[in-house]
Amino acid sequence: MRSRWPSGGGCEGPVTPFARVTIVGVGLIGGSLGMAVRRRGLAREVVGVTRAAEAIAAARARGAIDHGTLVLEEAVAGADLVVLATPPDAVVPAARRALPHLRPDAILTDVASVKGGIVRAIEAVAEPQGAVFVGGHPMAGNEGSGVASADAELFERAVYVLTPTERIGPAAVARLADFARALGARPVVLAPDEHDRAVAIVSHLPYLIAAALVSVADGAAGAAGPAFLGATRVAVSPVELWTQICRLNRAPIAAALAAFRSELAQLEAALDDRDRAGALLERARAARARLGAARGEA
């Protein structure tokens, strides 16, 4: 399995547009994807599948889709790229419904922030039908939700993880990587479980920490400065999504929590020891400074 983090840059040649991109679930991510695809000319047509008729009008008004429908089977039938942008719990059911109607050359992908279980479940049903499913996770978002918060620039500079298994040929992966680059994102190929361990640490753990920190602060929050506000901003994102993530990625999250507790205990034991605390904090400072430099932070 190839596995690499992007070093930035990368060649962004012209991308052959898709004929029809169908987005199932036109919320924050699906809506942003549609807006970006349309603005950047990455498809001749973007079709959205929503659960309610009003959502179609809202998605069109934001410029996220050309057409909308409530009928998934109809919308995926002619598409050469189908993106399942539903909440994580709904990805596998949506894939099961979509697969029998896909064109043989279509690529099916998703945007869920947990991959192992989803990839295994979909591959088990996809292979017999000859369709290609490549798990995806554009690591982007904001504190909003729904198509009202969608943003055509959401994927700009974001890491876009793809999690093909060894069953997937390189052409489909390369096509999706080109698509991610065309969105302004940086594609990264990881094994599904490797992805889940990484996001448990860099995404799910910080969220749980932020929630715990807010709960601890309570009455003292009036004194909160930029560090507290920055550390806890993610805690305002919709809870329903996170409870799904917590359940689907429970084991990697538990491992991340254990590692975090151990680091924090080391720091606490060193609070009184200037040299020891200094060494631990300096290691963290240097690591964070390198990360900031790699991400072009000021």
Add this chain to the structure above:
Amino acid sequence: MRSRWPSGGGCEGPVTPFARVTIVGVGLIGGSLGMAVRRRGLAREVVGVTRAAEAIAAARARGAIDHGTLVLEEAVAGADLVVLATPPDAVVPAARRALPHLRPDAILTDVASVKGGIVRAIEAVAEPQGAVFVGGHPMAGNEGSGVASADAELFERAVYVLTPTERIGPAAVARLADFARALGARPVVLAPDEHDRAVAIVSHLPYLIAAALVSVADGAAGAAGPAFLGATRVAVSPVELWTQICRLNRAPIAAALAAFRSELAQLEAALDDRDRAGALLERARAARARLGAARGEA
């Protein structure tokens, strides 16, 4: 002891300028204070005390001071406001040196982010000399350090905690509160130990968490998204300052860590239980949303 968090607004009448504000230690905070005082006309003269001659030139070049000197005793002699803006460890020694030379009507304050020990140590020597010391903590900063990172707008909208004890008359506190408002900040009066408990939670705890999080992330940091970057940004600030804070505020930090661990353990125990996790996370979401609204976040 009065104790309140600002609700925003507040009456900002014209402020009588100080004749001479002397700033001991012209780094990020001292330099920003000097720049703000000069730009807003809050003193007829700003004098800076530095440890090296080159630092005087740098502070003048940034517009942080009118004059500079290496001789603390000389600089504080004619001042009606003396701000000790040294690192926390150096505040008490600087106060001891300054006190014998202060005008009888002068106000002495500091900017250290830990207050209990410093206030007790300075009051013990100040009272016999008749001088007025009011502990201060402008809760502002950025990821830089030194006068090069100073910013005249640093205190805009920041909470500025004042920690007078019952020995301090209301006039000096009111004068400093007016000064804080004139800097664009929101003055808050707290008992020194109450301040230390609050900052342990909203400032020192998030810093230690950020450092632990960066250390855990290590190889996975390549996948870091906005939540991780936001949660860990504070970890790049200078370690030397933090090791002093950790030592000076050890007990409140230990209590904050214990409370945080307990919240996080509750969350972990609920990972698999959608309703229980949802309730805990929703409580945090609502609290963080209220805080964001109070701070005018988008």
